Amino acid sequence: MSFAKVFSAQSNLLKARIIDVEIDLSKGLYSFLVVGLPDKAVEESRDRIGAAIKNSGFTSPKHKNQKVVISLAPADLKKEGPSFDLAMALGYLLAAEEIKFDPKGKLFLGELSLDGKVRPIKGVLPLVIEAKKRKFREVYVPMENVKEAAIISGINIFGLATLGEVIEHLNEKVEEETGEGETVPVSPKLIPTPVTKIDYETSDYEVDFADIKGQEGAKRGLEIAAAGGHNALMFGPPGTGKTMLAKAFAHLLPPLTFQEILEATSIHSVAGTLSDKPLVLYPPFRSPHHTASYPSLIGGGTIPKPGEVTLAHRGVLFMDEFPEFDRRAIDALREPLEERVVSVSRAKSSAIFPADFILIAAMNPCPCGNRGTKNKECTCRQVSLQSYRRKISGPIIDRVDLWLEVSEVDYKKLGLKGLGEKTDEVKKRILKARAIQQTRFRKHGLKILTNSAIKPKNILNLIPLREKVKDILDNAAYKLDISARAYHRLIKLARTIADLEGAEHVEPQHMLEALQYRPKKID
Helix, strand or coil: CCEEEEEEEEEECCEEEEEEEEEEEEECCCEEEEECCECHHHHCHHHHHHHHHHCCCCCCHHHCCEEEEEEEECCCCCECCCCCHHHHHHHHHHHCCCCCCCCCCEEECCEECCCCEEECCCCHHHHHHHHHHCCCCEEEEEHHHHHHHCCCCCCEEEEECEHHHHHHHHCCCCEEECCCCCEEECCCCCCCCCCCCCCCCCCCCCCCHHHCCCCHHHHHHHHHHHHHCCCEEEECCCCCCHHHHHHHHHCCCCCCCHHHHHHHHHHHHHHCCCCCCCCCCCCCEECCCCCCCHHHHHEECCCCEECHHHHCCCCEEEECCHHHCCHHHHHCCHHHHHHCEEEEECCCCEEEEECCCEEEEEECCCCCCCCCCCCCCCCCCHHHHHHHHHCCCHHHHHHCCEEEECCCCCHHHHCCCCCCCCHHHHHHHHHHHHHHHHHHHHHCCCCCCCHHHCCHHHHHHHCCCCHHHHHHHHHHHHHHCCCHHHHHHHHHHHHHHHHHHCCCCCCHHHHHHHHHCCCCCCC
8 A cells, every 4th residue: 555544633713623644555655745735834734744654663755765745634624733643644644554444534733742652732622522523432642632532422432641652552463363264353452541530629719709898899799790791890999809719700790501511621721721630621711911912812823812801601701900901902802802702804714703801801990000099199191091992992881781899998997807708608599590581591592591591582572671660760871872873781680680589580789789889980
């Protein structure tokens, strides 16, 4: 045989594509050519493959007088990264007749080191999901990626440590003779990894709500935000607990459902941010620094890559020092906050990434942070103060549902123990409110999870307002000059407050509380 075909895959944005790896060997002076729009990492694989094959006990392609052509199809898709190494090495050995196996229904993923070890790669989970859709029966992945891949049932996942290990498992030449002169294959060397069981950890929070002294108003606002998936902005002097409140807020959200785990883990797998945990079981908490660039926050690159708004999908995006972010980046939040996706367009390609997150922002009352404090004097000039506040445009203000004041804390409270509820106690009310919302949505045939996701066209059906409540809202909208977007968001916010109380209808007190969270002039 001088031709072989095996299968690999690569991430394409946040999706996956199956790649046909075709190998052709012909006589002539030695050459090794990889075609199919390979990037530098793919082109360099010929040297990694040659050394790995030699150090696994086989003859290196360099030691044979032959022309090696490896084609990665489809040819019009840019091939990136080292994930094809394993498939190309096995395909070469199969074409050279040094091993024998049936590649049908098998997918190979992994980078090879020079000594034949299989290194981990990014984006394994979406590749396995695509393999299952395409009816592959077996997927061979690096050992470090096996727990991530094994969350998918209905397909056999094999974890590999070395190239020699997978060859020993696949090679049909390894046979035993029976007494009748027949041959039977030896038992497989590799055992499929069992499906990963989702085991949520016990509640051990980095910051518990009970650890934060005072700030009862902000805590109440964040409880409402978590119950309905609403965006919130905290403002107050430095050192009053805004960052602690944001970290505690992340623990108020319920664990991710199985489908959400697949979404979040796939995103972080492609981005290479899974760290030491193979699965994203809880809502991600992303906290970019205020010096973060526009592409790092929104996404970008020659070939678009996800940014922080996508890494926060199904979780929390915490933006501390909110007005200090680039104005262009702040205004770019309009689309994800409204549509829950973000569009990234570049000269060569464009992409739409998921970006369904809760925005928790924090800001000081002025650039120096001392405006409105008791014992410190503000040193900001009026022009810098106006510039600071203008960074947050009207459309962004409209998209923030709760504006929460985080004032200075009485020193006497800091030394007291047992103040406030624990996170688990608050979380029980949030879970109950979310269950009420989901029951309501199912009755109307909607596949949404929280009140904040209700579209304007469904508000009247899902949240009918009594005449007295509507009068309160209409009067406030007229006096405060509230936009249509903010008007609808107030209705959804009031509905969440009612859900926390278990009320069937939105009552006047619910709407009045919702109005209290509209932005106020910060003096």
